Amino acid sequence: MVEIALETRNITKIFPETVANKDISFKLKKGEIHALLGENGAGKTTLMNILYGIYMPTSGEIFINDQKVIIRSPLDAIKLGIGMIHQHFMLVETLSVLENIILGLKEYGFVINKKTVKEKLKEIESLYSLQTDPNVKVWQTTVGEQQRIEIIKVLFRGANILILDEPTAVLTPQETQSLFKILKKMKDDGKSIIFITHKLEEVMQIADIITVLRRGKVVKTLPKYKTTKSELAQLMVGEAQDCNYLRKKRETNEIILSINKLIVYSDKGTKSLKGIDLDVKRGEILGIAGISGNGQKELVQTIAGLKKVAEGKIIFNGLDITNKHPRFISRLGINYIPADRLAMGVAPNLSGIDNAIMRRYYRFPLSKNGVMNYIKALAYTKMMAKAYKIKLDNPFAPIKLLSGGNMQKLILAREILENPKLLIASYPTRGLDIASTQFFRQKLIEIANKGKAVILLSEDLDEILSLSDRIAVMYEGSIVGILKAEKADKNTIGLMMTGAST
Amino acid sequence: MVHHSVYISLLANTIKAGTILLFPTIGEIFAERAGILNLGIEGMMLIGAFIGFIVSYTTHNPYLGFAAGVIAGGIASLIHAFISITLRGNQIVSGLALTIFGGGFTTFYGQKWINMTLNNTLPTLKLPILSEILYIGPIFFSQDLVVYLSYITVFVMWFILYKTTIGLNLRAVGENAKAANAMGINVYKVRYIWTFFGGLLAGAGGAYLTTSYAPFWLDGITAGRGWIAIALVIFAMWDPLKALFGAYLFGGINALQFQLQALGTTIPSAILNMLPYIGTFIVITISSIIVKTRHVRPPRELGIPYIREEK
Numbered sequence: 001m002v003e004i005a006l007e008t009r010n011i012t013k014i015f016p017e018t019v020a021n022k023d024i025s026f027k028l029k030k031g032e033i034h035a036l037l038g039e040n041g042a043g044k045t046t047l048m049n050i051l052y053g054i055y056m057p058t059s060g061e062i063f064i065n066d067q068k069v070i071i072r073s074p075l076d077a078i079k080l081g082i083g084m085i086h087q088h089f090m091l092v093e094t095l096s097v098l099e100n101i102i103l104g105l106k107e108y109g110f111v112i113n114k115k116t117v118k119e120k121l122k123e124i125e126s127l128y129s130l131q132t133d134p135n136v137k138v139w140q141t142t143v144g145e146q147q148r149i150e151i152i153k154v155l156f157r158g159a160n161i162l163i164l165d166e167p168t169a170v171l172t173p174q175e176t177q178s179l180f181k182i183l184k185k186m187k188d189d190g191k192s193i194i195f196i197t198h199k200l201e202e203v204m205q206i207a208d209i210i211t212v213l214r215r216g217k218v219v220k221t222l223p224k225y226k227t228t229k230s231e232l233a234q235l236m237v238g239e240a241q242d243c244n245y246l247r248k249k250r251e252t253n254e255i256i257l258s259i260n261k262l263i264v265y266s267d268k269g270t271k272s273l274k275g276i277d278l279d280v281k282r283g284e285i286l287g288i289a290g291i292s293g294n295g296q297k298e299l300v301q302t303i304a305g306l307k308k309v310a311e312g313k314i315i316f317n318g319l320d321i322t323n324k325h326p327r328f329i330s331r332l333g334i335n336y337i338p339a340d341r342l343a344m345g346v347a348p349n350l351s352g353i354d355n356a357i358m359r360r361y362y363r364f365p366l367s368k369n370g371v372m373n374y375i376k377a378l379a380y381t382k383m384m385a386k387a388y389k390i391k392l393d394n395p396f397a398p399i400k401l402l403s404g405g406n407m408q409k410l411i412l413a414r415e416i417l418e419n420p421k422l423l424i425a426s427y428p429t430r431g432l433d434i435a436s437t438q439f440f441r442q443k444l445i446e447i448a449n450k451g452k453a454v455i456l457l458s459e460d461l462d463e464i465l466s467l468s469d470r471i472a473v474m475y476e477g478s479i480v481g482i483l484k485a486e487k488a489d490k491n492t493i494g495l496m497m498t499g500a501s502t
Numbered sequence: 503m504v505h506h507s508v509y510i511s512l513l514a515n516t517i518k519a520g521t522i523l524l525f526p527t528i529g530e531i532f533a534e535r536a537g538i539l540n541l542g543i544e545g546m547m548l549i550g551a552f553i554g555f556i557v558s559y560t561t562h563n564p565y566l567g568f569a570a571g572v573i574a575g576g577i578a579s580l581i582h583a584f585i586s587i588t589l590r591g592n593q594i595v596s597g598l599a600l601t602i603f604g605g606g607f608t609t610f611y612g613q614k615w616i617n618m619t620l621n622n623t624l625p626t627l628k629l630p631i632l633s634e635i636l637y638i639g640p641i642f643f644s645q646d647l648v649v650y651l652s653y654i655t656v657f658v659m660w661f662i663l664y665k666t667t668i669g670l671n672l673r674a675v676g677e678n679a680k681a682a683n684a685m686g687i688n689v690y691k692v693r694y695i696w697t698f699f700g701g702l703l704a705g706a707g708g709a710y711l712t713t714s715y716a717p718f719w720l721d722g723i724t725a726g727r728g729w730i731a732i733a734l735v736i737f738a739m740w741d742p743l744k745a746l747f748g749a750y751l752f753g754g755i756n757a758l759q760f761q762l763q764a765l766g767t768t769i770p771s772a773i774l775n776m777l778p779y780i781g782t783f784i785v786i787t788i789s790s791i792i793v794k795t796r797h798v799r800p801p802r803e804l805g806i807p808y809i810r811e812e813k
Contacts, residue, residue, distance in 0.1 A: 054684075074683060074685065075688075078686050086684065089681075090678070090680065090681035090685070091678070091681060092674045092677045092678045092681050093677070093678070094673070094802075095677070099674075102667070102670070103674050103681075104674075104682070104685035104687045105667070109667070110666050110667060110668070112667055153685075
């Protein structure tokens with residue numbers, strides 16, 4: 001007989017304006033990887049936050065090992081053997097890895113007994129082949145390492161039920177594979193894993209049982225061997241998807257943007273771009289691949305005028321835009337979609353309208369002699385929300401109340417509506433559901449088809465491969481190679497991203 | 503010719519004057535490490551100084567007075583804790599209100615105490631052996647009990663901050679309260695405890711002023727020392743050991759100013775009185791530059807209220 005590690009019965013969570021979860025019941029068996037599949041806003045994260053004691057359910061019951069439990073706080077969850085690896089890592093960057101791992105634990109003494117901690121760490125590391133250096137500070141580690149630290153943290157507390165919220169969103173293909181190896185090992189050890197994702201490929205690779213959520217409700221629970229990708233996709237979105245983009249190849253050799261021997265220093269004073277040469281042609285989508293922190297962000301920020309050029313030149317349509325003011329550059333037709341939407345993409349406390357008109361509030365007709373016309377601004381915002389399917393129920397409410405996906409759609413729509421000659425899109429579809437991802441990818445292609453250009457940054461190699469004409473791979477502040485899309489494959493790019501020469 | 507004993511008494515006074523600043527600086531370092539900015543130090547010091555003074559005066563026991571001042575400072579800090587932690591109010595406004603409240607409270611109730619003087623201040627206790635050391639002894643170890651307590655406080659608090667689980671929880675709460683909560687730490691409890699601790703130490707600084715350094719009552723007797731303590735927190739880069747040096751540096755400026763006046767210098771006293779504040783400007787400018795280049799920064803969630811359920 002198989003035991004049930006965790007069960008929910010009719011969990012409902014109602015937020016002031018929305019029903020996030022409605023009558024959710026599912027069972028997690030011991031030694032099972034259970035995928036929770038659903039689009040953005042399907043209620044996956046809400047459900048997990050209920051299991052981890054961050055939210056209290058409006059109604060419904062939770063059972064652990066057939067015992068009814070009430071989880072009021074993360075501390076309760078930890079005591080019940082539940083460990084959660086959040087989508088946004090819960091690490092204190094200024095503390096060391098070791099300090100993060102024992103944070104909140106009491107059994108290592110008033111004066112921290114580092115020796116015992118390190119011994120236990122060694123055990124876990126060798127058991128699951130998870131390597132870390134306990135003495136470095138978290139801010140010095142890579143994203144992949146940070147995820148390993150999160151996993152160690154959870155194992156360190158003796159968790160038997162692990163919840164992973166979109167764990168592969170920030171990983172390279174190689175890192176994803178090693179994560180999957182670790183998860184399989186944990187499963188063999190009898191641990192139960194809930195794997196939240198919207199990536200079908202990963203579900204098919206790792207899950208035993210799949211529960212599909214849509215609009216806060218369970219659509220279906222089914223074992224992996226009885227289903228297919230297309231069936232799952234259909235369950236998720238409620239309709240069949242087709243993935244063919246209308247790309248018209250246009251061979252032009254007209255250079256729209258030319259970068260010469262660009263050198264840029266980081267805030268810490270080190271060289272983040274070490275002499276970049278790059279041309280962007282009219283009518284193309286140029287993908288830039290690389291593990292985060294290898295200069296991609298600095299490169300696009302410099303083009304957008306947000307970083308100071310130390311040496312080198314940037315020429316746009318024959319005009320020198322080196323170290324020009326960001327607004328000057330954007331008015332020339334270079335628009336920039338930043339990677340970090342909360343920090344740079346929106347002003348979180350301003351309304352939907354204010355954020356929607358950010359690129360044009362100072363221009364006629366939204367502004368006349370310095371006085372803004374909010375009636376026209378509202379109309380413009382409503383038009384944007386309708387055309388780009390943004391769920392903006394109250395355009396006057398602070399934008400931070402929107403879901404991440406909707407916020408991202410608004411940023412994309414705002415920049416695309418400026419009709420850019422060159423669109424720089426950093427992680428444009430991060431956090432978007434399948435339908436909106438396709439919608440915006442199509443938009444990027446339309447921009448290129450119209451004879452304009454797109455620079456595309458993404459950690460999702462599939463996205464870069466399916467959209468780009470050429471792919472530039474960056475490593476440690478240099479471009480290590482530029483490949484034609486038809487000659488590129490995931491493995492080659494993955495290797496180039498790690499600095500291996502080709 | 504000035505005898506070297508003048509320098510020794512100057513330095514011994516430096517320690518005393520520095521102690522007044524050291525306590526509140528340490529207290530504020532810990533409150534800020536937990537994410538709570540308390541600009542009410544000046545107010546809490548005034549309350550501590552006043553309660554310390556009247557209790558010493560009426561009981562004739564300066565130790566009792568000092569203890570009463572410490573507790574009074576702690577109680578005053580709870581106002582700020584309630585507003586900024588429970589009600590999630592603006593910490594700058596709340597802190598400033600506390601400073602104004604402390605000033606008003608002590609002005610109102612202090613009227614009849616003005617210019618009264620304590621007969622018995624904290625007695626000097628020469629430590630055996632240690633006080634015999636040449637130069638060091640008379641400067642550091644011929645002081646009163648509270649000064650010795652301040653030495654212990656610095657080292658114990660440094661140890662707690664960096665070597666214990668309590669300190670780890672505290673640092674995590676000030677840097678990333680959400681992560682701390684996810685690891686089962688009660689953010690509100692940690693913030694209350696350390697805000698209260700900051701109040702106790704601000705009270706201690708004030709009470710030490712009136713039970714030892716300036717044993718009389720004047721309206722606004724702390725004269726901006728609470729604000730200097732806030733500047734010293736930045737100077738110390740949120741580290742208790744560096745706070746020790748900062749506090750003694752400013753204690754030195756204070757002591758020097760009195761010594762020069764006592765020696766009958768021709769510099770106008772108004773200029774001398776300005777010295778500590780000019781010193782504050784200089785120190786803050788220099789330390790801000792250092793903070794910038796060394797990438798030391800304030801606790802990341804300093805001044806940001808923590809809300810458990812965000813949606």
